[in-house]
Amino acid sequence: MKIAQLRGLSLGGGTSLSLPMLLISMRTFIALIVVVLFFSITTPNFLTPSTLIILAKHVAINAFMAIGMTFVILTGGIDLSVGSIVGLAGMVAGGLIDVGIPINALGVTIYPNVVETVAMTLAAGMVIGGLNGVLVTKLNVAPFIATLGTLYIARGAALLISNGQTFANLVGTPAYGNTGFPFLGSGTIFGVPFSILALVVMTAVAGYIATQTSFGRQVYAVGGNENAARLSGVRIARIKIAVYVISGLCAAFAGLVVSSELVASNPASGESFELNAIAATVLGGTSLMGGRGTIGGTVVGAFVIGVLSDGLVMMGVNAFWQMVIKGVVIITAVVLDQVQRKMQRQMALQAQLASA
Amino acid sequence: MKIAQLRGLSLGGGTSLSLPMLLISMRTFIALIVVVLFFSITTPNFLTPSTLIILAKHVAINAFMAIGMTFVILTGGIDLSVGSIVGLAGMVAGGLIDVGIPINALGVTIYPNVVETVAMTLAAGMVIGGLNGVLVTKLNVAPFIATLGTLYIARGAALLISNGQTFANLVGTPAYGNTGFPFLGSGTIFGVPFSILALVVMTAVAGYIATQTSFGRQVYAVGGNENAARLSGVRIARIKIAVYVISGLCAAFAGLVVSSELVASNPASGESFELNAIAATVLGGTSLMGGRGTIGGTVVGAFVIGVLSDGLVMMGVNAFWQMVIKGVVIITAVVLDQVQRKMQRQMALQAQLASA
């Protein structure tokens, strides 16, 4: 993760390791270290490997969404629908495994295998994302309002799929060859949980896309000055639709992992997840104005939030205080960010003066 | 209301009646008329006075928040904390009425009368708003993140006040002279429910502030181009803090009405209200980029949302479909908005061409 974060960094913002960008993620990183230290002192068995693995698994789910969200926010947009997509994705996967695809004409039912199920679910997420993108670009609906609409639509759809019921026991049936779904949530590769590996890979890939591909740089351009980007020949609509599709994809993936962990899918799951995803992104130094931010920063941001909520729960802090503390920390982290950047700039100035 | 909307209108945008603003609110207004017609046809006794009064009462609560939200969004900000402030305000008022202010030193308890209670509650809302404003201006935290933080803080505070319990039966005690709280929610003046009158007054006052005062003008300027506004002598920080205080005040007022209606206050009330308030504002034609929008439009937007949810409940549509439809309507209204404006522009241009 850290490596990924640093590379994300070293190429974020401008071309190469630009001081402010570096500082931004450093701050969040420091915030992270502070909370970790705090809990390792105050809370029994916090710093044990097993706890940290569990922690990483919890973070992963939010990080998946936050990574997609980062692309959207970099273009100056926002995606409120990710939480609902998590719920919808779970229901799609659950339905495919428990109910399959009944072909009434032939009176038969098709049970896709797990790979197909995953593919179809991700596709569903991308469709919602695409819808967001089209609304924002072709029908120029403000991103906030477009994705607020799909937030309701996707949630409603999730509830309608099973009429509010839960799809239980998603282990599949050997006879139908659709077993293996729980692997996403609880499987391990070389002893490392799948979802953690997925997080590492997704961070690396997203970081590469953001900084090394022309798509990535054009995302930054659109966020920096949309008009200029258009007049420079950037295909705005194409870029924007793409980022929402990516966000939908990431959210659907998060949904798969969640319901795989629960081995059941509940239409209500993912409610208000969007707030955590956005918080992680912004904590990671991404500007809601668009144009500034890094994937690495976002992942660090997700860890700050994750460590915090897990730590407080382990400490047994009461739920109401947890809420207050969460709010205070989100703000403090960002304020620190500001203060430290100012100080840093000052110091830089002093240095130059001295040298001059 | 309509009057209010028109005056809001005729003075929106900049100095006075600017064409685009007019069109915007017209569209939303049409959307409103469409849904009203739909329900009056499909739903028994929808168009009866009593139904419309209940409707207006439901709308009022969202409109109170949306009006405050409009000022914030006009400066290019956003306020996610309003829902939590609704909950907090209810608990403050509830606590003052049921528990009073115990002065342990003297071993006595002070029970403020209803007017004082209302004043203190509104003050509480303004304090949270002020906190938002200071975070955004003095510590330059992004509005989204600052108010996301206070969303958690205020909610946590609301829960802590009673340790999660509900304050029931807020009728006060004649002996303590603190009776009369239910009036806000169910009282009437000349047969018109208090909250509806409050809505009319608030709309008029807010519309006046937005369009007639130099404060209002500066709000638009800050949202339109902060740099230019600063160089023109606008005190940015002062203006921004003010809009968040206004928003907190409006939300607290909404909270008072909610718990007065229930004659009880529940710390969880107001959850996700912010989304409805923002939806109303944007439906009303306020740009999330800041600088464009009208109070009248916002109130119309609130009515669109209110008519919709009440109508569907009266029709007996199931909760899942209600969600889908809500999403579709929010989007459609805004899309209509866009399409109609485009057509309008085209036609205007054709006319010009012909004349030229």
Place this chain on the structure above:
Amino acid sequence: ANKLIVVITPSHDNPFFATEADAATAKAKALGYDVLSLAHDDDADKQNQEIDTAIARKAAAIILDNAGADVSVAAVAKAKAAGIPSFLIDREINKSGVAVTQIVSNNYQGATLGGQKFAEAMGESGEYAELTGKPSDTNAGVRSKGYHDVLDQFSGLKMVAQQSADWSQTEAYSKMESILQAQPNIKGVIAGNDTMAMGASAALQAAGKKSVIVVGFDGSNDVRDAIEQGKIVATSLQPAFEIAQMAVAEADQFLKTGSTGKPEKQLINCVLITKANADKLNNFTLSP
């Protein structure tokens, strides 16, 4: 250090759950355990993470009011696999052999009690509305079924509106107001829990329809007071306090002896609360 018992309930802002949490905590402390009391807000993912936490904290036992009959199974199984026994309260899960005990108030029986009282108060005829709970909560369904198995036998009783208010007081209030508009002449409202009953009753009071019959479910102190003031006719008491303490006691015995000596599923019957016995009700406990 003492052994740790983790108590997980849906939320702390519904008196019903608050009572559960407090009762369980008090009992466990009395028995010399450390206690970690958590809320999952009916979010299965959050519940799952809290179970992870219990495992990480090497808890001795978990007392759980779960977030959904199906979505909770895997989490409870995970705890079992990690050697932590779970004791469920209030809501059951759709799999046996995973939790050590499931002590659940007999929602169906309670609902039939409420239903009968409601039919009687309605004079066995007239239009009524039903407010149901969170669709994802099995109790909501069970209670609705219990109500209808009774009410549908009376040809005179006609349900003219049915809406979910998600167990929420505010939602119940505004939905009630709207329903009243569409159905001005309803004679009664039957609600899936007490918070919704409170919301509905507030709306009816505001509309001046003080004679409309309201029945709730839970037996909260708020509703008790409303019954005494004549605003609400009845509610079915789920002995939440007793259930929670039973669960802790059985957990304690299980930890000491390796068995509770009781079957996994234990249904605790509900008691109908009316003006007659309301005064004896406090914190979900009916004093004899």
Place this chain on the structure above:
Amino acid sequence: MQDPIVLRARGIGKVYPGTTALTDADFDVYRGAVNVLVGENGAGKSTLMKILAGAERPSTGTLDLDGTPVSFSSVRQAAEHGISIIFQELNLCPNLSIAENLFIGHPLGLHGLKIDHAEQVRRAGAVLRRLGQSLDPKMLVGDLRIGQQQIVEIAKALVENARILIMDEPTSALSATEVDILFRIVAELKESGVAIIYISHRLEELVRIGDYITVLRDGRIQARAPKADISVPWIIHQMVGPLESALTPTIHHGQSVVLQAEGIALIGPQGSRVVNDVSFTLRAGEVVGFYGLLGAGRSELFECIMGVHPTAKGKITVAGKNLAGLALPDRIRQGVALVPEDRQREGLVQSMSVGANLSLASLWRLTRFSRVSKVLEKASVQRMIRSLWIKVSTPEVEVTALSGGNQQKVVIGKALLTLPKLLLLDEPSRGIDVGAKAEVFRSIRRLADEGLAIAFATSDLKEVLALSDRVLVMTEGRIAGEFTRETMTEEALVAASTPRSHAREAA
């Protein structure tokens, strides 16, 4: 032989809500030549160019490239046909580096799968050097001054190797030296057969490099001629009709001191001393020109006086009152007014009407009981629109609908409405046509005669000589020389304005 005309525009018309920008305009673009387009503010020059470059779609008319009809729905399409443009208003991404801005449309590398950052930086460096700039291509554009940004804008067009290159007022923020370099490049491109369309309000530039001159007036083609046949007076005549004699500055002898500046100093974002111990006085009725090259520190000096930089050092007294500790709004009330250099970023509130923009800085005067008096406001706004000849149908029009020059007039009008004692104009004539310039200068004079003290920054020699009673030359944040009407000559000013560092570069 090959048709000398590469692009033909026929019967081009363009209507915007409220305005008809172009009517039935025919325009020919000759290859290997500099095709000059002139016209007053709002004549339709930029609009015509935007149409040729695919940034706007014409309401009527046809384009015909190399004898085949074409129509562009985007700048990208036009670029694919070898047409590229330098826009009048800068179009850059502040959050990206110079190099990335140059190539953002078509990044270098394998099908965009892997950007070749190194190569982009190399080529960017090359083109910047060609433009005589030593900027680091990795610098963020947001950290550049407007002048430097305009150079990046030019570089961006150059890397596209267009066959038709449109330049819409490329020199409006450039210094004399930079203009010379640009013209050398224009000549080279011409040699290599590139067709250049050149727009500027600096008429001497036009006759200097133009081959074919086309004059636009009120959206119609007014006149066409090869350079050989024409002169500056002819151009002016075609643009605005007969023009009364140019300005004759009246020298003002010392009246009361309005501005007393002592030891003003400011540290810039990069820690350099942007303004370095500057002291001077301004008297009522006096017009003082601040001449200097890009980056000399004039903008920052003005900003210090206005109170934009809290960290600035030094003592500033206006009309006997010490401004120490006064924030910008209070300084406005004390009679200080600034017309900023970048009208888009700092001058205008794009979402507001012309009227609202004009009155924005004077609300404190126009407010009664915290209500903006419609009467007072309307009166002031109307007066300003008339006295500056702002071309607008009604004050309710959104300010973005005005032409560049008319937008600039709105910004000046906003400053004047605050009834200043001291008026600071930073590049007041950027993108203003001769007609408007004359008006602006005349009103500057008038205001001076009414007892206003005026300081204006410019990089235009003719302008500074024409208007100033006194000239202060700035270099690298210092005052490098002071000249009276007697001593101010082009040579003297240029000499004084050349920084040592530049001199070294040149050598």
